[in-house]
Amino acid sequence: MEHTFLTEIVDGCTHVFEETSFLEIHRYKNSQNDLIREGKLERDDFDAFQAIQGQFRTSCNPEGAEGVQKIASLRLIVQADVKHPEAFAPDTLQIFICHHALLR
Numbered sequence: 001m002e003h004t005f006l007t008e009i010v011d012g013c014t015h016v017f018e019e020t021s022f023l024e025i026h027r028y029k030n031s032q033n034d035l036i037r038e039g040k041l042e043r044d045d046f047d048a049f050q051a052i053q054g055q056f057r058t059s060c061n062p063e064g065a066e067g068v069q070k071i072a073s074l075r076l077i078v079q080a081d082v083k084h085p086e087a088f089a090p091d092t093l094q095i096f097i098c099h100h101a102l103l104r
Contacts, residue, residue, distance in 0.1 A: 014092045016084040022049055023076045029069040041077060
């Protein structure tokens, strides 16, 4: 039922594509291990980013970091260079985000 409702809403929206990137900030007790990382987020990497798998796992768990204590982390999905004038207009969805919402 919910999937049908979501599909109807999505079908009624305008779809635009925007480049998507990520930002990760990890703070550790020993500040020498602190990490700030950003980059382009490809469609195929979206699920790995959310689940902290693949290339995103090492940024959250530094290799050989036995005894390293994490203080805080911030992980964001960012659309910084929006080019389409209607990207954030009502009833408009970015195709990148919409694609993943419907797979669930």
